[in-house]
Amino acid sequence: MASSRDRQRKLARAKFDRQLARRAEKERRRRRLSAGVGIALAVLLIAAGGAWIGGAFDGEESTETTAGDICLWTPQNTTSNPDLKDVGTPPTKDLPETGTETMTVTTNQGAPIVTSLDVGSAPCAAASMTYLAGKKFFDNTDCHEITTEGALRCGDPSGTGNGGPTYSFYDENVPTAPEPSPSASAAADKTVHYPKGTVALIGNPPGTNGSQFLIFLKDFAPAQPQYSIIGQVTGGQDTLDKIAKITTGENATGDKVTPKEKITIQSLTVGGTASAAPSAGAQS
Incomplete structure (x- = not known):
């Protein structure tokens, strides 16, 4: 049976990957927006984007796992992989761990x-x-x-x-x-x-x-x-x-x-x- 410490490490890593995925999506949106504006506005957006990517505006969850979490599910993007099928995600808490x-x-x-x-x-x-x-x-x-x-x-x-x-x-x-x-x-x-x-x-x-x-x-x-x-x-x-x-x-x-x-x-x-x-x- 997996140790609780190993599971906590995996949960933390999963949450960290979710943060990276969200930041990557924000960066893609920023690039699309920057491409269609004037030079002056682009400069402002780049400056703001730097702070955005750096996490100044992030309201993300920390990499500390929430009490009671047994599993976490890392989101996958259907834009980059259209073969995925969205049926939601399982719960993270109150899951069986024995038997x-x-x-x-x-x-x-x-x-x-x-x-x-x-x-x-x-x-x-x-x-x-x-x-x-x-x-x-x-x-x-x-x-x-x-x-x-x-x-x-x-x-x-x-x-x-x-x-x-x-x-x-x-x-x-x-x-x-x-x-x-x-x-x-x-x-x-x-x-x-x-x-x-x-x-x-x-x-x-x-x-x-x-x-x-x-x-x-x-x-x-x-x-x-x-x-x-x-x-x-x-x-x-x-x-x-x-x-x-x-x-x-x-x-x-x-x-x-x-x-x-x-x-x-x-x-x-x-x-x-x-x-x-x-x-x-x-x-x-």
């Missing part, structure tokens, strides 16, 4: 995939998945990749790999790679950090998690782990084994990761009971 929660992913490929979310190790990830599921963010979206690492990649409504909600949050439960031993063989150093059935978040770039997640279809032993583990598959392994056999073709960048058969999330829920398996006609 597990059931996540059920019903696809067109067979029986529902049931996952145990590790709330204790990744409370913000669990809170985000719960919130987005409540907004039906994942429903009727395609899993757009079977990665070269052997994982099913889902959670991007745009199907581009760039999509997600209009907020991000930091890693919580990334495995730590062991220090290499001079006497150990290369094979001995291949620690499986992501066993088959592991559910993890994938950020773009790493560390800026949103809605995209991986379900590992086989063991993965990276030299440097970078994905936050949020849970483990507890049911529906036959469905995942079926998905693992789907062949892939090249995407726009030439990577052979695009499934040649549609893998559609019909619904994703957190809590409650697992959905019934879709009918045979829905699996085509």
Whole structure:
């Protein structure tokens, strides 16, 4: 379970990033305004803009976290990334920090995939998945990749790999790679950090998690782990084994990761009971 000190550092960093984002937006507005005015007015605006950027007029929150905050969500701009989908943000307080929660992913490929979310190790990830599921963010979206690492990649409504909600949050439960031993063989150093059935978040770039997640279809032993583990598959392994056999073709960048058969999330829920398996006609 993440320590309270680590979480406070992440909260402070998230708030600081929010400040930087607001200041960057103010600077863009200032530049657009300055471009259309006379020299004299531009001089005044530049002087005022310097004070503005310096924070003289900022009414921003401090980097000190508010008592009771468990998670903070860093805003993402739809202007710079039109693939984002605005469904608001989860709460920051009164979130579960212990135990597990059931996540059920019903696809067109067979029986529902049931996952145990590790709330204790990744409370913000669990809170985000719960919130987005409540907004039906994942429903009727395609899993757009079977990665070269052997994982099913889902959670991007745009199907581009760039999509997600209009907020991000930091890693919580990334495995730590062991220090290499001079006497150990290369094979001995291949620690499986992501066993088959592991559910993890994938950020773009790493560390800026949103809605995209991986379900590992086989063991993965990276030299440097970078994905936050949020849970483990507890049911529906036959469905995942079926998905693992789907062949892939090249995407726009030439990577052979695009499934040649549609893998559609019909619904994703957190809590409650697992959905019934879709009918045979829905699996085509």
